[in-house]
Amino acid sequence: MSEAKADFTGQVALIATMHGKQAAFAPPLTGLGFTIHTLEGFDTDRFGTFSGEVERKGDMLDAARAKARAAFVHSGETVDWVIASEGAFGPSRVVPMLAETKELALAWRPVDDLEIVATRASFETNFAHLDLTPDADLDRFLERIGFPEHALIMRDGDRVTAKAIMDHRTLASRITTATASVRLETDMRAHLNPTRMGEVSKLADSLAVRLSTPCPGCTQPGFGRTGVEAGLPCEACGTATEWVAQEVWSCRACGYCESRPRADRRTHADPGNCPICNP
Ligand SMILES: [Zn+2]
Ligand SMILES: [Zn+2]
Structure with missing residues (x-):
């Protein structure tokens, strides 16, 4: 290979x-x-x-x-x-x-x-929103989403009224003039x-x-994992489990594919996940 x-x-x-x-x-x-x-x-x-x-x-x-x-x-x-x-x-x-x-x-x-x-x-994301209702805990929300290093957008119903809010003063003045239906959302743009x-x-x-990673079949670039096959055998009884048994790697250029061991090299599943040992 x-x-x-x-x-x-x-x-x-x-x-x-x-x-x-x-x-x-x-x-x-x-x-x-x-x-x-x-x-x-x-x-x-x-x-x-x-x-x-x-x-x-x-x-x-x-x-x-x-x-x-x-x-x-x-x-x-x-x-x-x-x-x-x-x-x-x-x-x-x-x-x-x-x-x-x-x-x-x-x-x-x-x-x-x-x-x-x-x-x-x-799950590494701060994606979240806060409706600015009278009992909304703004400070806790801002801390949780990492403001002001992470920006906010403001929405009133379907309308976005402000984007890229990145400082407390701007946020405070926006909130002062906001109506009851306003929602703060994390601005998800990467920068x-x-x-x-x-x-x-x-x-x-x-x-x-x-x-x-070149394809072993045609040497074109881009060979890699495209899927998995379930059925890793149970450690105690050998029954096929729902755990991933092997990875499927394939080439988009020529269609060549091959099975490869799991990245963690695990060969058997925990009996706790076996349909026979732990039905
Ligand atoms: Zn078993
Ligand atoms: Zn190929």
């Missing part, structure tokens, strides 16, 4: 972002040899905003594709790759009490339409939310790892 790292020296990667995300993507991509280009005056907000003024069409990958293609046309440059990313936030499906963050990064090679995708999901930028950095690292 070929594990030699791909080298992108001399290739140009255009980063299609306007919320400072090149701070997250440039270091790992530069590490692979890329020359980084960014766009001036490229408005990614027209592809959808977190605050909902522009509704996002399709799923996260569709949105990233639209951004990447528009950036490519907008730049008018000859670039080898275009990098775009998307985030989504909301209550976790597994633990609805917790907010979850999902991030997706796309590396698109226009010359042959090859797409390399990395995703990340975690105004250090917690999110941290997640985007981890996402950028995994995109770089994937880019630098």
Whole structure:
């Protein structure tokens, strides 16, 4: 199996972002040899905003594709790759009490339409809101979301009345004139939310790892985990459990795929999760 790292020296990667995300993507991509280009005056907000003024069409990958293609046309440059990313936030499906963050990064090679995708999901987010009712605990909310290092937006019904609130004075004056239906929300744009930028950095690292991993079948970049297979055997009786037995790695260029051991090298499941030992 070929594990030699791909080298992108001399290739140009255009980063299609306007919320400072090149701070997250440039270091790992530069590490692979890329020359980084960014766009001036490229408005990614027209592809959808977190605050909902522009509704996002399709799923996260569709949105990233639209951004990447528009950036490519907008730049008018000859670039080898275009990098775009998307985030989504909301209550976790597994633990609805917790907010979850999902991030997706796309590396698109226009010359042959090859797409390399990395995703990340975690609970590392301050995504939250507070309705400014008379009994609202503003101080506790501000402490919890990390204000003012993390910015706020203000909404009155469907209308966003202020964004990027990053200091107590502005917040106080906004609140003084607010009506009873006002809600404060975390501003999730990466350059105004250090917690999110941290997640985007981890996402950028995994995109770089994937880019630098060539397919054992065709040597194109982007080989990596695309799925999992359940059925890890029980430690006591050997029955297949719901635990992940192996990872499935595949190549988007040629379709080659192979099974690989779990990243943690675990070969057996805890009997507590076995349908026979612990029905
Ligand atoms: Zn068992
Ligand atoms: Zn391949």
